[in-house]
Amino acid sequence: MASTLLTGIGELTTNDDELGRMRDAAVVVDGDLVAWVGEASAAPAADELVDVGGRAVLPGWVDSHTHLVFAGDRTAEFEARMAGEAYAAGGIGVTVAATRAATDAELAANLDRLVDEALRGGTTALETKTGYGLTVADELRSARIAAGRADSVSFLGAHLVPSEASDDEAYVDLVVGDMLAAVAPHVDAVDVFCELGAFDERQSRRVLEAARAAGLALRVHGNQLGPGPGVRLAVELGALSVDHVAFLDEEEVLLLAESWHGGRGTVATVLPACDLSTRMPLAPARRLLDAGAVVAIATNCNPGTSYTTSMAFCVATAVLQMGLTIEEAVRAATLGGAVALDRDAPRVGPDGRALAPLGRIRPGARADLQVLDAPSITHLAYRPGVPLVHALWRAGERVV
Ligand SMILES: N=CN[C@@H](CCC(=O)O)C(=O)O
Numbered sequence: 001m002a003s004t005l006l007t008g009i010g011e012l013t014t015n016d017d018e019l020g021r022m023r024d025a026a027v028v029v030d031g032d033l034v035a036w037v038g039e040a041s042a043a044p045a046a047d048e049l050v051d052v053g054g055r056a057v058l059p060g061w062v063d064s065h066t067h068l069v070f071a072g073d074r075t076a077e078f079e080a081r082m083a084g085e086a087y088a089a090g091g092i093g094v095t096v097a098a099t100r101a102a103t104d105a106e107l108a109a110n111l112d113r114l115v116d117e118a119l120r121g122g123t124t125a126l127e128t129k130t131g132y133g134l135t136v137a138d139e140l141r142s143a144r145i146a147a148g149r150a151d152s153v154s155f156l157g158a159h160l161v162p163s164e165a166s167d168d169e170a171y172v173d174l175v176v177g178d179m180l181a182a183v184a185p186h187v188d189a190v191d192v193f194c195e196l197g198a199f200d201e202r203q204s205r206r207v208l209e210a211a212r213a214a215g216l217a218l219r220v221h222g223n224q225l226g227p228g229p230g231v232r233l234a235v236e237l238g239a240l241s242v243d244h245v246a247f248l249d250e251e252e253v254l255l256l257a258e259s260w261h262g263g264r265g266t267v268a269t270v271l272p273a274c275d276l277s278t279r280m281p282l283a284p285a286r287r288l289l290d291a292g293a294v295v296a297i298a299t300n301c302n303p304g305t306s307y308t309t310s311m312a313f314c315v316a317t318a319v320l321q322m323g324l325t326i327e328e329a330v331r332a333a334t335l336g337g338a339v340a341l342d343r344d345a346p347r348v349g350p351d352g353r354a355l356a357p358l359g360r361i362r363p364g365a366r367a368d369l370q371v372l373d374a375p376s377i378t379h380l381a382y383r384p385g386v387p388l389v390h391a392l393w394r395a396g397e398r399v400v
């Protein structure tokens, strides 16, 4: 692959502690990596030159929480919610029925459609989950379909106890037994919906401990619909992230912050579009940042609680309604997501291939760059709802 010099960058957000937010900058992309970052006047030569005309450049979005393997939609449920109905975990069952009835090709096509939609909106890396199959065969095909189409795949067999299960315990036995064994080769993490109406603390612990024993990373859906044990459990077991975190007391905020003292802790992932779509309180992202927690912003794209792939919408909401500065929100939606996926540093993939770090623009990082049709990242919140992706590179390849 030839090298490319991006020059004429009016504002460059690197997320790098030393490089910071630069003006009049240039970036060299070589193969799938960033090779050089610095002042435009000092840029080296490259095979190809792209002048971005004073526009802002930032890392591609890293969407660390989506549920994209599904069929059907839940428009009627959404309409009823907007007319005053409350959201309940049981709605997941509607999507489970539609997903089981779909062919592999239909599930793959829907996933491709959403990944492509996300890409056009500036998302260059994403995690997705199983969780709408809930049988060994349907979770396995969900994991297989997701693998290779997402940067990270989480097994969410513990999403809901399906209606055909004889009892909750028997279903958890299946999740930690045959289901986990079947999907493990295709996923890198295990997630659990730890919430009233889904899985309680003891059941969630069983799932997470089995995941850990299988050598997989842990994630938790926690404290979404009310106070609960999700955050404490996630921190105690060293989960990479606990997501939703809408209902937190001060102790839980501190626990999340302190999890980073002396090593890698648990990322608090906020899902602003989901909070709005379920008419729930917005997660206390400001309080979390003030306490020193590591925060990620993700879409939680799914047909029930958050049917959007737009990270830009989530960033704008975080700024306009959650009290984050634009720089904090952009960092949470790029580097924050990378940390939640444990991809903020070089890693080795399951096949032994080197995986370049995500979420920063600096030498050695994966060349995931978005060029905004705006002079600064401020426009992401200043002009909410306006599609601002002017150009996009993913792993060094120009895709927009
Ligand atoms: N909370 C659990 N799972 C999804 C909702 C899934 C659904 O309602 O279909 C979420 O993250 O919001």
Ligand SMILES: [Zn+2]
Residues within 6 Å of the ligand: 065, 066, 067, 221, 300
């Ligand atoms: Zn979710």
